Amino acid sequence: MKGFIISGTATGAGKSTLTVGILAALKHLGLKVQAFKVGPDYLDPTYHRLTLAKPTYNLDEILTSPGLVRRLFYEKAETAEVAVVEGVMGLFDGRDEQFSGSTYRLAKLLNLPVILVVDAQNLGTTVAAQVYGYLKFKKNIKIAGIILNKVSGKNHEKHLLSALKPLGVKVFGVFYQNELPRLKSRHLGLIPATEEQNIVEIIKEIKDKVLAKINFADFLATLPELLVPKKLPSINFPNLKGKRIAYAFDKAFNFYYQEAIEYLRRSNAEVFAVSPLNDSDFPPVDLLFLGGGYPELFAGELSINQKFIQNLKKKIQGGLRVYAECGGFIYLTSGVKVKEQTYPLTGILPGEMELTGKLQGLGYYRGKPVGGYLGKNYQNEIWGHKFHYSTYSGSQDNPAYLLWKNGREAFDGVARDNIFASFLHLNFYGKADLVKALIGGRKG
Structure with a gap:
């Protein structure tokens, strides 16, 4: 089984849209996929569910516990060929100095490689400094590669790739500004997928763009095999028979x-x-x-x-x-x-x-x-x-x-x-x- 976390350099980098596209693409390729969401979000999972036509699960070490997160992840991912976790906010953004509730903490807890979505719309050579910082800031997680999003055009793409080349970081895909359909939002976040008009067509368009830009054979080959532990953390169930x-x-x-x-x-x-x-x-x-x-x-x-x-x-x-x-x-x-x-x-x-x-x-x-x-x-x-x-x-x-x-x-x-x-x-x-x-x- 393969598994990875899709994170972003910050909120708004495009990780939710790209997560939907990657989920849809993997399903299109005939793979058994299980989706998860880091944190307490109710809305992003509605897109996972609609895309995969199956339940998705929240991984929240604060609302549950690290042990329960590990149990839930491995229990639900066990029958999948690919487990995809959508992160929350920027990679290292959590509720305190210990990164509690962050995507970084989940990647460390589950030993999952990170695919980093980089918002490149206002970046030139500085993209190398930014990505270098993410690669080196914490050495106890692995960033398997990046996706450049909101690139202004071919010349901008060429400049960014040239700047990143000395880092040796894998660039899995490059997406131009407004190339991917934007998922609509309101005051609590994304509009639930079930309310979005033409959502099936929107997901198909995102999927087609992702399939055209990402080589999934190379993408999956880069990721290590994820082993399910023989023994999972325990969980207690109350007896609610008759309730x-x-x-x-x-x-x-x-x-x-x-x-x-x-x-x-x-x-x-x-x-x-x-x-x-x-x-x-x-x-x-x-x-x-x-x-x-x-x-x-x-x-x-x-x-x-x-x-x-x-x-x-x-x-x-x-x-x-x-x-x-x-x-x-x-x-x-x-x-x-x-x-x-x-x-x-x-x-x-x-x-x-x-x-x-x-x-x-x-x-x-x-x-x-x-x-x-x-x-x-x-x-x-x-x-x-x-x-x-x-x-x-x-x-x-x-x-x-x-x-x-x-x-x-x-x-x-x-x-x-x-x-x-x-x-x-x-x-x-x-x-x-x-x-x-x-x-x-x-x-x-």
């Missing part, structure tokens, strides 16, 4: 980690999707998981579906446990203000949300549940991730979490006896005690 879990999944709610959903199923729970946009009701369950997404963009449609809202309220009154993250938190409030328009929502929690033009929370947070059923049943600290532009106007007399970041602490979210809602995203993978604390309780 039923519903999670909201449609164009308004789709921020979930595949490995977390699979973990619940492998713990013997019955897990199924429901749609607050399209369904009128859902069967009795032990837990409703309202994940993140873009409810603010589909608030008008969500508010029209009063049958679902009324049935949800009845179930909550009957004792249904609800766990809500970010977009799910928004949905539980009285409404959301987008620009100058306020859209009513469920009104299950008091106060409303407002989508602002400014980031309100970004990055990893260490937290402890302090309210509701989770605060009573789970006393451990936990790592989560926030990325939101919305603010909450309601009272925080009954917060869900106490959070810490950069020496500061703050409360987040709202908790009631059977509702736990906040802006914090968690990854349940491997967290048996947390899952048991979330799911106990009577059905609604």
